[in-house]
Amino acid sequence: MEYLLDRYFFHNLPFEVTPETRKAVGQRALTLIQWADWLCKYESPVKIFQNNPYFVLLEVVFLFLCLLTFLHAFRHGGRYLYVWIGITVFAFNIECLSVSIPELNVSWHAQGVLSFFGMRVPLYALFGIHQTFGYIAYVLVSRMRLPWWAEGPGVGVSSVMLLFPYRILGTKLLWWTWHDTDPALNDRVFWTPWGLFYFYAASMCSFVWILHLLRRILLERDYDWMKFPREFLCSFFAGVLSFWLGSVQFSLLYCPLHDLFRFLSSRFWFDELSCAVALEYLFLGVLVIVAEPLNIVSEGLHQPIGPCNEMEEVRTPNLVLRREKYLCATIYDEKYFDFHCIPSGIPKQQVDGSGGLLPLEYYPVCGTAFDNRAEYITVIW
Template sequence: METRNVSDLEGFTDEFAEYPFHNFLDWFIKINDPVEKFKAQPTYIISEWVFITSAVVCLIHSFVVGGRWKYLWLGCFLQGLALEMLALWAPDIDFYWHSQSTIMLVGRRLPLHITLLYPLFMYIAAYTVAHLKLPMWAEPLAAGLGQVLIDLPYDIICVKFLHWTWHDTDPITFDRHYWVPWTSYFFHLSYGVTFHFALNFWRRCITGTDDKGEVSCIKKEVLCALLGGLCGIPVGILHFLVFYYPLHNIYGIHNENCFLIVVGLYMILVWSADRNPTLGARLHSGEHGHWSRLLIILNLVVHYGVYLSFAIFGSPENEVSIGMHEIAGPCDEYITVPTAFGEGLRKRKYLCLEDYDEPYFDFHCQPGGMLPSEGVQWYTICGTPFTNQAEYISIMATICIFAAIIFYNLLFKSSRTLVHKVKQKML
């Protein structure tokens, strides 16, 4: 493998068992030089700023179309922030490590743009699906499915390009699809579905209606967004307990099957609900779309186009991730992961450098292929080339075509563009 010269990258030779933070502010937020980060991981920095820009475009869109959409954006952001914090501080689900982006939060573990992933994916899925005017029990299912469709290219490409790494032996992430855990897709489906159920529940309880165009006072709307974002988490965990843990942990069914069973079930339910569309669920002759849908289309084109272009033109072997990773250490030390049903699942305590099974990274860019020292959590890893680039291009192109058909029908063949006149309660 031809190795590019990366010795001049900032921090290339650094190794830390505990990263030396200077003070609380240094721990809480770190702003890195984007030029230096681009030298190490160009696709990652492109992805980062696409996320930030697209999330802002979604926020602008929410104000343009009116109604409660800006509060849905807020609720998505709050749920995403809470989920990421939970993952960092709950040892049993601390099984992935982000690469270092331009803006890093809380101990160099959380890139700012990851908190904006949720209002981007969830907002677009919810807004486009809302044009079907499905029954209130079916719309959250469709929104969850839409979120998975938006997530697919992101998950598949980003892990290959070292935007993050997964724990090598964690049983929750063990079953993979293009080195993406099936539970990652299940995660987006579960929390996408349960967030919308929770948000609609609190809107009905606090404001008396879940109508997307009828806005209550700011305090009530923010409270609904907060409760929807926070309460969607325990309901999402319950979703896992019902649909995932019995099948996988008790009966040993592969995660792929668990995920596809639930996706198939939700697709049938959504399709059934859409068989008898309500009044206004289909565009009538003479009705025209609002210009605001161009903002959603722009975000979708950029999102899918960026990850397809990475598959076509990217070189994952030239990506270098310098930062937090799974701690390297002895291969014979194991820990037990407790589960909801009482049985313990084993995983290695450390990354075993002798036989790890994460082929999307290695250490070829290090001088002489030098491995990290034992006990370090901050070190350098190197991307690996495509084993079959044509396969990545074909799967990405297929996802893009499928998504184009789905979102075209949602935005152009369903109800008129959802733009709400001001209907605000003062109390």
């Protein structure tokens, strides 16, 4: 960095710069580059395609679905566009909080061509997933003319219906990995946590309720384009607050059953949204038939590998639970991946200065074959 600044910047200035100033500028430039590298990281699409071609297809398909939802919102205009903006705010909010709050840090996305926030969030997670599931569910349910109190749960259930096959197949194809021992993830279907679906439904329900409440307070019933600042504020705060109200619903309704009682855990139209729904189900339906997860390699950030049986506390509104802090590479309960594609058997940790082993966050995991492909096909289709 210092050489580049000296050669291409300081050398061309019409005045001399002291060594101390050059060093200070170099440090600030290095800090800026580190922040930029944390904010957005590029990975070669060729490398990703060689390791996991289905993930590259996933990114392309969901970015296209996001474009379809935006075109629908833009074409209809009015409050549709503000809802799309609110869903996008929700996407940034939930993805950022999921990697910044330790109790929510329970999943690790596969590395995309562009990944954000310390290589934790691929582009399609910000512009793809939530627009496809949340926005489409909102539009479909809003056309049913349900009362406001029923529209929220309707959107929540509809979004989960769209989300379900994506989550089931995505886990098997290593589009992400889950924390191995988190108590909230114990109850699973095809290695996908049940609680995830309820939390997403609660968040989408909260988004609709907050949006209706804010519009009732700040706006009239009929849309008025001249009040676009208020429209934007309603959508923005719905996107920000829905995660927290969804967490309250999750804590009051799901956590007591799971933590305390151990309970298991009208006419057809063709437009951008019907096309998006058809493409999503067609993509996942074909993929579950042709995909070979045994050949997949997902290299990137995963649950850190470290000492076995080192525990940490996870606080919920009802209990303080315990989980293993690190993934034990020799004893773990995740049948959707293993380390068979690594020549040494398991990823090797680096030795620190004192002779101990450092936790390993960036390593490859290998897909496993379908135990029963017909069962997956039945669930997805």
